[in-house]
Amino acid sequence: MSDWKEIIDPELLSTFTGDVTVGLDLGSRTGKGVLLAGGKLYTAITPTGVYMQETADKLLDRLLKQSKVAREDIAYIVGTGYGRVALSFGEIRHKIVTEISCHAMGSHYLNAKVRSIVDIGGQDSKAIRVDPTTGKVIEFIMNDKCAAGTGRFLEKVAHLLDLTLEQLGAEALSADAPADVSSQCVVFAESEVISLKAKGVSAANIAAGIHLATARRVRNLVNRIGLEPDLVFSGGVSNNPGMTKALEELLGHPISKVKLDTIYAGALGAAIFAQKAASRSDSDLNDFALLNTK
Amino acid sequence: MSTILTSEAQEQLNHIRHSRDVVHAYSPAIQKLFNLVIDYVDDAEKAGQGGKKVIWAGVPWAMPLIYSTGAIPVAFSELGRISGQEAITISEDHYQMPAETCSMVKATAGEWYLRKQAGSSITRIFGSSSACEPYNLAWEVMKKEGFDVYTSDVVYRAPGVEGGRYEELVQYFVDEIREFNEWLTGTREIDKDSLHLEITRKNYLMRRIREIMDLRLNHPFYVKSLGIMYLLNGLTHYFGKPEEYTEVLDSLVEELSLLEANEADRRRAIPLIWTGGSGQEFGIYDAIDNAGGALLGFVSSPYAKDYNEDIDPVESLARFQLESQMAGASIYRRHVIEQQIDKIGARGLILYGYLGCSFGSVTREMYREYFHNKGIPSINLEGTFQVGPPSGQILTRIRAFIEMLS
Numbered sequence: 001m002s003d004w005k006e007i008i009d010p011e012l013l014s015t016f017t018g019d020v021t022v023g024l025d026l027g028s029r030t031g032k033g034v035l036l037a038g039g040k041l042y043t044a045i046t047p048t049g050v051y052m053q054e055t056a057d058k059l060l061d062r063l064l065k066q067s068k069v070a071r072e073d074i075a076y077i078v079g080t081g082y083g084r085v086a087l088s089f090g091e092i093r094h095k096i097v098t099e100i101s102c103h104a105m106g107s108h109y110l111n112a113k114v115r116s117i118v119d120i121g122g123q124d125s126k127a128i129r130v131d132p133t134t135g136k137v138i139e140f141i142m143n144d145k146c147a148a149g150t151g152r153f154l155e156k157v158a159h160l161l162d163l164t165l166e167q168l169g170a171e172a173l174s175a176d177a178p179a180d181v182s183s184q185c186v187v188f189a190e191s192e193v194i195s196l197k198a199k200g201v202s203a204a205n206i207a208a209g210i211h212l213a214t215a216r217r218v219r220n221l222v223n224r225i226g227l228e229p230d231l232v233f234s235g236g237v238s239n240n241p242g243m244t245k246a247l248e249e250l251l252g253h254p255i256s257k258v259k260l261d262t263i264y265a266g267a268l269g270a271a272i273f274a275q276k277a278a279s280r281s282d283s284d285l286n287d288f289a290l291l292n293t294k
Numbered sequence: 295m296s297t298i299l300t301s302e303a304q305e306q307l308n309h310i311r312h313s314r315d316v317v318h319a320y321s322p323a324i325q326k327l328f329n330l331v332i333d334y335v336d337d338a339e340k341a342g343q344g345g346k347k348v349i350w351a352g353v354p355w356a357m358p359l360i361y362s363t364g365a366i367p368v369a370f371s372e373l374g375r376i377s378g379q380e381a382i383t384i385s386e387d388h389y390q391m392p393a394e395t396c397s398m399v400k401a402t403a404g405e406w407y408l409r410k411q412a413g414s415s416i417t418r419i420f421g422s423s424s425a426c427e428p429y430n431l432a433w434e435v436m437k438k439e440g441f442d443v444y445t446s447d448v449v450y451r452a453p454g455v456e457g458g459r460y461e462e463l464v465q466y467f468v469d470e471i472r473e474f475n476e477w478l479t480g481t482r483e484i485d486k487d488s489l490h491l492e493i494t495r496k497n498y499l500m501r502r503i504r505e506i507m508d509l510r511l512n513h514p515f516y517v518k519s520l521g522i523m524y525l526l527n528g529l530t531h532y533f534g535k536p537e538e539y540t541e542v543l544d545s546l547v548e549e550l551s552l553l554e555a556n557e558a559d560r561r562r563a564i565p566l567i568w569t570g571g572s573g574q575e576f577g578i579y580d581a582i583d584n585a586g587g588a589l590l591g592f593v594s595s596p597y598a599k600d601y602n603e604d605i606d607p608v609e610s611l612a613r614f615q616l617e618s619q620m621a622g623a624s625i626y627r628r629h630v631i632e633q634q635i636d637k638i639g640a641r642g643l644i645l646y647g648y649l650g651c652s653f654g655s656v657t658r659e660m661y662r663e664y665f666h667n668k669g670i671p672s673i674n675l676e677g678t679f680q681v682g683p684p685s686g687q688i689l690t691r692i693r694a695f696i697e698m699l700s
């Protein structure tokens with residue numbers, strides 16, 4: 001739990017209302033939730049289960065317990081992420097918005113100057129351009145064809161090196177000569193990592209090479225939409241320091257520091273959309289015309 | 295013979311039935327349209343069993359000519375649309391087509407195999423050559439399979455081809471048309487009266503489509519995305535039943551004309567243009583509708599201008615094709631997209647192609663760049679031809695694109 005004032009860009013604080021709202025970001029690997037109430041921001045995280053609704057309910061329960069807010073006091077919920085379509089919250093007003101819009105809005109509220117976002121999740125990676133006056137998406141590009149440039153790829157490599165995902169990122173920071181990794185395909189990467197290991201290349205150098213190879217894919221996405229500062233790195237992989245370093249190196253640009261773990265950026269954006277929606281009646285709600293998709 | 299359907303294909307048909315019975319429950323015209331869609335291939339098979347001449351045909355310009363000979367064309371695209379994963383697997387395993395081959399070609403070739411095994415009445419295929427390598431491969435495979443395959447050259451009008459060079463192209467094309475007629479009927483002599491009637495019919499139908507597209511500007515959500523896709527696909531082949539397709543268009547014009555203008559819908563709609571092939575994963579169309587997008591421009595079947603009814607009909611056929619947006623170079627289609635952007639006030643373009651089509655991907659890139667520079671955003675979608683729900687990522691991209699435009 002934190003005060004809004006400590007987290008949200010001061011320029012945008014005044015746009016918050018007194019409504020209690022929730023944003024739930026159901027990613028392919030983890031579910032994240034943000035609740036906004038009484039000048040405070042609460043977060044919750046849990047691995048995504050088989051049933052998205054259960055994951056969403058679990059997040060909501062945790063947020064309610066933490067904040068001591070009653071369920072009936074929730075003015076609005078916005079669901080986002082891979083599992084958003086299945087959501088239902090009975091009597092509570094709710095709608096869905098894509099994670100692309102939510103990451104943009106969340107990042108905007110963390111840093112009102114942000115113009116570019118790199119979002120690397122479990123299943124896909126995205127480069128997004130944001131309008132700094134509204135937080136809306138101007139352009140985006142998404143790599144969704146294969147594991148290249150995604151958390152899934154890093155996870156696979158971590159496994160091959162007998163490391164956890166967290167260890168993989170930390171390990172990469174101590175590399176002295178990052179290995180040259182050409183393959184981005186999980187299938188080929190396996191044999192490439194094995195042959196690097198056989199050649200005696202250290203785990204740190206392999207890990208760094210893998211991060212650089214992943215960052216190269218992401219750089220291609222970013223180049224496509226054009227990098228304009230400030231740049232925010234969001235999504236599940238943003239916690240990986242090896243990836244942050246590789247991206248900064250390859251993009252030639254620092255990643256802005258914000259005051260919330262950006263794994264929550266999508267959920268925060270969803271909670272902000274919920275704030276905007278709560279103050280209007282459903283009949284006015286045509287901003288995304290995404291009401292009631294059930 | 296009844297259609298061979300895998301469970302996924304059944305799902306695809308269920309999607310169409312749902313659109314007919316639930317989504318468009320208020321529109322008798324669209325219900326009639328979907329009946330034509332659902333029965334197209336089956337009824338053509340039955341007509342073949344009853345002694346009618348029926349051919350698989352994938353060459354849009356030839357449709358009026360085929361009808362003029364009394365034959366029924368079955369567009370391969372419609373066959374692919376009701377094929378399932380099994381057809382794809384047959385192409386990859388039995389015919390050893392590489393996995394990255396265009397999914398439309400794999401779906402169609404696999405379906406042909408399955409149908410042949412089941413004793414299909416349709417054994418002749420008319421395709422075009424030189425344009426598409428994957429189809430060239432399919433023709434060879436189908437010949438070996440015992441089909442009577444005939445291919446005609448694609449006549450490509452490059453930008454700047456005018457004057458004498460253009461006239462030569464027309465003559466070359468007229469010859470191609472005669473040769474095709476010979477394969478189809480045994481003679482190069484074309485029944486000009488009959489062809490003239492077909493051209494007149496086509497002009498009538500294109501005018502009707504123009505009226506519908508204009509009327510839709512006031513009622514952007516009356517015909518949903520899947521409906522408009524099929525309406526325009528039908529303009530090429532009439533689903534094997536020209537009179538019934540004509541009735542669909544006539545009654546839809548009537549339905550739309552009787553509606554009161556809907557200001558709220560007009561303001562709510564996000565006008566979009568769809569270019570490229572028509573999507574197979576029908577969920578894409580739902581995603582557009584649910585997000586408030588309205589496909590008010592559709593650049594596939596040409597309908598903007600008429601065939602010339604005052605000249606020799608064979609020549610008219612050739613000239614229409616060479617002067618239409620499908621003449622070859624993508625610049626012709628680009629002009630049509632530009633006109634439509636102005637006409638409907640489009641806010642975005644959906645550039646759709648099939649996975650594995652190298653032509654399509656180059657064209658989409660060119661359009662993206664060109665329209666981006668003019669301030670019109672686009673989304674580039676690559677779909678598969680096999681049935682089944684679209685991936686979550688594709689749906690996310692569509693929704694995010696429309697959110698971005700709203």
Ligand code: SF4
Binds near residue numbers: 425429
């Ligand atoms: S989509 Fe492309 S590759 Fe596939 S059949 Fe058409 S032209 Fe050929």
